[in-house]
Amino acid sequence: MASKGAKVAAIQEATAGAVDLDALFRRYERELNGFAFRRLRDRDAAADTVQDAFERFLRWTRQQAEGERAANPRSLLWTIVGNLTLDLLRRQGRSAIRPLTDADLAVADATPSAQQALEAREQYAAVKAALDELPIGHRKALLMSRLEGRPHAEIAARLGVSKSMISKYIMSALELCIVRLDAFRR
Numbered sequence: 001m002a003s004k005g006a007k008v009a010a011i012q013e014a015t016a017g018a019v020d021l022d023a024l025f026r027r028y029e030r031e032l033n034g035f036a037f038r039r040l041r042d043r044d045a046a047a048d049t050v051q052d053a054f055e056r057f058l059r060w061t062r063q064q065a066e067g068e069r070a071a072n073p074r075s076l077l078w079t080i081v082g083n084l085t086l087d088l089l090r091r092q093g094r095s096a097i098r099p100l101t102d103a104d105l106a107v108a109d110a111t112p113s114a115q116q117a118l119e120a121r122e123q124y125a126a127v128k129a130a131l132d133e134l135p136i137g138h139r140k141a142l143l144m145s146r147l148e149g150r151p152h153a154e155i156a157a158r159l160g161v162s163k164s165m166i167s168k169y170i171m172s173a174l175e176l177c178i179v180r181l182d183a184f185r186r
Helices: 004-014 021-040 043-063 073-093 102-107 114-133 136-146 152-159 163-185
Strands: none
Touching: 021 043, 021 073, 021 163, 043 073, 043 152, 043 163, 114 136, 114 163, 136 152, 136 163, 152 163
8 A cells, every 4th residue: 555645746746747726726715615605605515616616627727738728717717616606506496307208218228338338447447546546535535525425514524624625635636536537538
């Protein structure tokens, strides 16, 4: 089993040359959270929205040509958070989700093709390898947030760290997973 220092070094190596997401997160997270909270009136949804925005920002940055970066990262992050909050509000505004009909079920193919199944297994292996590289706190925070749907305050209490640290753990973990999936896709 690799030491914590080795795992952190692996994360830093995997993200070398990338935008300094941690610095951007420290600089803009509070104001973006405030903006999202004013729109959503839900602290946990606001925190999740801001994390999703940083994840999308990172994906966008990785898709750009070498050396090209956002001229104004703050503006781009505000736009992403604004769009995500509007999307969430629209989804919440729907009165009910239409139940599936027999016609819907007849069209849907629950069995993936052999190619889709192979790609899914390979993607799963890439994400699992990335999760195995993470320090235990980062991994637990990500899994509790994304798989169990736990709010940041609860995760922070369980892990004995601040909510701010939980946000940083999750962003770091997501960044490594994105790096690994991007490497897989190339």
